[in-house]
Amino acid sequence: MLHEWIPRELAFLDAHVPTLFLAFLLAAVAIWLLDKWLAAWNLYDLVWYPALLRVALFFGLFSVFGLMVY
Amino acid sequence: MPRINHGVRLLAACMQQAGADWYRQDFPLIGYLFKYLLAAFLALWVALKMEMDQPATALLTVVIVMHFRSGMVMTKSYYRLIGTVIGILFSLLLVAWFAQDRFPFFIAAALWIGLCTAGSLVYRNFQSYGFVLAGYTLCIVGLPATLTPWHTFQIASTRLSEIGVGLLSAMLVSELILPQRLWENIQAVLRGKFRDFSQLLGAGASAGLNQPFLKFMQDLYQLESFRASVQFETDDARVHSTTINQLNVRFMAVSTTYVVFQRLVQRLQAQGRSHEANALLALMQPLAEAVLIDGRPASDAQGLARLQQAVTDFQLGFTALFSRHLQALATLPDANRLEVETGAELLQRLATELAAYLQTYVLLVAHPHTRQVDRRAFTADQLHMHIDWLPVSIAAIRGALTLLILAAIWMTIDWPSGILAMTLGVITSTLFAASPSPMATIRQFAVGVLLGIALVYVSNVFWLTAAHDYVMLCIVIAPAILLTAWLSARPATALVGAGLGIAYFLMVGFNQALGDNPVKYFNDSIALMIALVVSGIMFSLTDYAASPWAKARVLTQLRQLVVDACLNPDMTATAFEMQARDLIQRSGNVHRPQDADSVRMVEALCATLEIGHAVIALRAVASDLSVQPRKLLQHTLVLIAHYYKQPGQKNQQQALQWLDHFLGWLQGGEYDQALAAWQAQPLTTQLHFIRLVIAAEASASPHPVLKQEAAYAA
Structure with a gap:
């Protein structure tokens, strides 16, 4: 499985950073791109509560990345 | 019976109307207070749960970034994060370089604060805010780290996490609960x-x-x-x-x-x-x-x-x-x-x-959903900025000096709360650098700080000692948060709210150990006061925008813009217009429409726009002329530029005479070989217009301040 390959902590300039933090950043960037795309295509018009969708998507993606680590 | 029925219906209609009014006007404010509380409690809970050193930093972050509009919170948080990360990186560098000697340390810190102040003045809106926070972060990370250099990295990472917690809670709450859209x-x-x-x-x-x-x-x-x-934003605003x-x-x-x-x-x-x-x-x-x-x-x-x-x-x-x-x-x-x-x-x-x-x-x-202007189709982008380096450098020097003075006080009297004083000193000198009347701003802020100090006393001595769990802690800080939120939601008292929030959460006593310590309390209060006094004095000593000299300078710069419009072939009408407006806007003289000064400034702006646009239009005409008339036009532009550079009777006469000569040549019809009739017509009207404007300058007083100076010299 994937989590056997990925270490729980990464050394960044000799400082130990949790991989989860990296997953967080990755998810944030991914959601940012997705969000731009959704807005450009007016897809938010179809959604009842765009902000909720955005947050939910972020947490979904973050959880997926997190589960890859653990 | 029908009368009663009628009365009831009327009453119902009134109530409905009143309810609708309340929902439209007052409900958003109540919702905002509720959101503010919720964001603060969420930040506090997470910070306590993760056993961070200073939960108050997370709360302070919430107080700083909360805003009525959801999109504003996101933008503010974004720039706050950038400012904080840059500030932390610089703090690490500074401690690594100069931890062993305080003099070079403070010199470098003062340079950094000067840079941040200058940046906060040059940039607009929340970008300016990022610079304020880059300076402030140096105080909350770099300065404490000098006392225990071996803990620098730990301090930096904890502060960053606390700020992150504050930002995330503020963003989450303001996005999800009763979002107020900018659109x-x-x-x-x-x-x-x-x-x-x-x-x-x-x-x-x-x-x-x-x-x-x-x-x-x-x-x-x-x-x-x-x-x-x-x-x-998630709605139409971004698309448009x-x-x-x-x-x-x-x-x-x-x-x-x-x-x-x-x-x-x-x-x-x-x-x-x-x-x-x-x-x-x-x-x-x-x-x-x-x-x-x-x-x-x-x-x-x-x-x-x-x-x-x-x-x-x-x-x-x-x-x-x-x-x-x-x-x-x-x-x-x-x-x-x-x-x-x-x-x-x-x-x-x-x-x-x-x-x-x-x-x-x-x-x-009318049709916001169907179409919008494509970004590639419209590129006259961004408001052009006009930056005057003199006030920017004055502000930078002021920021650096404020830090150095507070540092000197800290070092000479070996005073335990020096770091706090420097923190507030840096906040005030960077945050209010762009304020049009800094003294009034500082005064309002000081009222807030005093309120905060009083409130901290009550909280620390009477309430915090009784707070045994998370719920009690929330109840203790709720009054301060509500007051801050309420004050900062109203434009008239926004600064009082900011002062209150910042002072309260800088001093409130639940960092590391809960409860009160009277000695620390009084030291901290005195520190905040000293910081306010020092930055107040610095602001009053260097109040550039209020001096008559600054106004004369603005007028001169407007004239210089006209000169640029005459001589610089790259200056477009839009760029010229934006620079002139930005210059007046930044001069800080146009915030009170009733003021005689601001009316005079706008008058000067209108005059500048008038002549500038005419000159640029003239240059546009010149581009497709043959050699001889183009030479004549070049000469005209040079003369006009000369007049605007050195206003005076002689130069004005020279320009007017030349314009008369040129117009006479055009109207006499001697241009047969050089010009077509369709080219001569716009040229004539344009030149005539310029002539009218320049001639009108004579009857108006050329330059009130110059006149004063001339009288003084005589």
Whole structure:
């Protein structure tokens, strides 16, 4: 499985950073791109509560990345 | 019985109306207070759960970034994060370099604060905020780290996590719960601006043009500050960012042309040439009638469509109308045809620009869902900035000196709360650097800080000692949070709220150990006061914007812009206009429309725009001429530039004589080989207009401050 390959902590300039933090950043960037795309295509018009969708998507993606680590 | 029924129905209607009013006006505020509390409690809970050193830092972050509008919170948080990360990186560097010696450390820190202050003055909106936080972060990370350099990294990472927790809770709560969108605000400003302008166009200005023009300018910058925050919105606002920008640029053009036209009419009237002035006003009449429908600006889609049609009709029928008026004028004995032609050209430009403005406006207001301006299709991007380095360097030196003075006090008397004083000193000197009247700002902020100090006393001594769990802790801090939120939601007391929030959460006693320590409390309070006094003194010593010298400088710079417009071939009309407006906006003299000074500044701005646009139009004409007339035009531009560089009787006469000579040559018809008739016509009107403007400068006092100086020298 994937989590056997990925270490729980990464050394960044000799400082130990949790991989989860990296997953967080990755998810944030991914959601940012997705969000731009959704807005450009007016897809938010179809959604009842765009902000909720955005947050939910972020947490979904973050959880997926997190589960890859653990 | 029917009467009772009627009464009940009336009562119900009243209640419904009152309820609707309450929901529209007061409910958002209550919702905001609730959101504020929720964000703070969430941040506190997470920070305590993760056993962070200073949960108060997370709370302070929430207090700093919370805003009424959700999009603003996102933008503020974004820049806060960037500012914090950069500040932390610099703190790490600083401690690594100079931890062993305090003098170079403070010199480097002062340079950094100077840089941050300068940055906060150069940039607008929340970008400016990022610089404030880069400076502030040095104080909360770099300074404590000097006491225990071996813990620097730990301090930095903990502070960063605390700030992150605060940012995330603020963003989450303001996005998800009762989000307040910017789009409604933007639309309200757009509609208001259109209404005001229609009224001005339709009914004329009763109290002079300067005040409406000032109002338009402020709306423009407000819109720009909203536009800067729409990148993080989910609704239509973001899609229309470019459209709003285009609307801004087009509105700027049309309002300037209108003001220039009216100034021409006023000038003609003042010279007693009422025939020409009346002819011009009569020419404009159809346009003025079309703009107001039954005395009211168009508000719905049909009204706007009719207005667009009317403007097109006006453009198409203009030539016929114009020749009719010219014929009528020809019967009068001493009428000057050229002046009417000049005005007619301005009117045609006004109609074209109005049509363009209406096109974008209709797009935004009537069909926001269907279309928008593509970013690639419109590139006259960004408001051009005009940066004056003198006030920026003064502010930078002030920021650096404030830090050095507080550091000196800290070192000489070995005072335990020096870091706190430096923190507040840096916050005030960076945050208020761009304020138009810093002393009033500091005073308001100080009131907030004093309130905060009083509240901290009550909290620390009476309440915190009884707080045994998370819920009790929440109850203890709730009053301070509510008060901060309420004060900062109202524009009149926003600074008091900021002072209160910052002072309270800098001092509140639940970092590391809960409870009160009277010695620390008094030390901290004195530290905050000293910081306020020092930065107050520094601000009053270097209050550049209020000095008469600064105003004279602004006037000189406006003239310099005209010189640039004459000589610099890259200067476009939009860039010129934006730079002139930005210069006046930044000078801080235009925030009070009733003030005599601000009216004078706007007057100077209008005069600059008038001549600048004329010169740029002249340069545009010059581009497709043959060699001989182009040389003549070059000479004209050089003379005008010379006059604006060194205003004076002699240079003015020189420019006027040359213009007369040139005009005589054009009107004499001796240009046969060099020019076609269709080229000569716009050239003549343009030159005549410039001549009118320059000649009018003589009757107005050339330069009040210069005059004063001249009197003083004599």
